[in-house]
Amino acid sequence: MRASFVFSEVVTGLRRNVTMTIAMMLTTAVSLAMLGGGLLAVRTIDKMKSNFLADVEVSVYLTDDISASDRNCTQSLCQTLRTSLQSNNGVESVVFENRDQAFDRFKKIFESQPELIALTGPESLPASLHVKLKDPDRSDAIVQEYANKPGVRKVDDQKKFLDRFFDAINGGRNLAFGAALIMAVAALLLIANTIQVSAFTRRTEVGIMRLVGATRWYTQLPFLLEAVVAGAVGAVLGIVLLVLTKVTFLDSLFTGDVFPKITTLELLFPVAPILLAVSVVISAITGYVTLRLYVRH
Secondary structure, eight states: OOOHHHHHHHHHHHTTTHHHHHHHHHHHHHHHHHHHHHHHHHHHHHHHHHHHTTTTTTEEEEHHHHHHOOSSSSHHHHHHHHHHHHHHHHHEEEEOOOOOHHHHHHHHTTTTTHHHHHHGGGGGOOOOEEEEEEEEEGGGHHHHHHHTTEEEEEEEEEHHHHHHHHHHHHHHHHHHHHHHHHHHHHHHHHHHHHHHHHHHHHHHHHHHHHHHHHHHHHHEEEEEEHHHHHHHHHHHHHHHHHHHHIIIHHHHSOOOOOOOOOHHIIIIIIHHHHHHHHHHHHHHHHHHHHHHHHHOO
16 A cells, blocks of 8 residues: 555645635534543542542531530530540541630631621630541531530531532533533534545545555545544644643632642643544544445445
């Protein structure tokens, strides 16, 4: 098989259908960029979960009478709750926080809102027992066990808030995957149409080659390589689009402690090779199936 002839046919085919080829490349690039964004979101969510769950707590808020009269958790009701929590097999540590300490923490959190601090006093905040768990996923058991005990005003499970937070982020990730799927279908249709048009415009040359003994693979390989080349270029454009999005948008967004920063290395590996491999394989399969269905002789 003459490689130079095959590659010259690939170049010719791409040049003849330049508008459809460009459209196919751009559609593939956008689809893969969305897929890459979804993959990065999965990695970011996993990082956030591991970081946040390590610090998740269950807060047992005490009633007003205990909060007002027991500053050091030395009275029987508060001490009983504290001892019970410390002896629980699922509990790693228990820290008591009185009203004054809660108010100090409140002032640090809302230091940018002095009006709110002025309207709030220590008497507005309950004393609490902050419970760190060995396994944060079992926080429900602590909530159910202590929610109705004497002296307990309410039990606040931070994990429930995190679950709602991660559900919202997962929703955004699923939207990215859904949009990527729609764009991928459009890219596949463009690949199939491009191959059909290319085969139709060169039907006379292919027919002559078959008459003089060229094999089916020899005549169809240029069309298959057109799809693979266009898919690979689209993948490279998609990776470039992801890098530009990271540099211009994500780096400025992920500057705090809430979202872990995505490094360029994490974007280029393993996300970039995955996108390139997916694009090449799907383009090759789509091209092969199209040729089998459309070019029968």
